Amino acid sequence: MVVSYRKWLDRLRFLTLFIALTLALYHVMTWLDGWLEPRDKYREPHNQAVKAFRHAALPSERGTVGERLRLFYWYGE
Template structure:
């Protein structure tokens, strides 16, 4: 079996360069995503701001299909 050092070194260099570029691109993508992402919507409000949420009311007990369909379209459940 012929073992070519030149061929193996070029393969190793290719794998190393590919890995380095992969890390650079993924790091750049993460940085870009953090830079353009909006403010975190679930953070604690500052100042006089209040974070308010509404619990969904209970589903209707009636077995009427129209009521159930209306409930589904209104609340998405």
């Protein structure tokens, strides 16, 4: 069995470059995620913006699960 050191060196170089570029891409994407994410995403909205999440259900929304699911599919929300 003939072992070619040149082939193994090329494979090792490729693997090292692949890992280095993968880590660099991961760090760039992490940096972009931190840059794009809002500072405080749970703060109260300003001006005329409305927060879409409600803690308590309104009396008009009470109903069976089937009715609520039917309305969900009907309105597409």
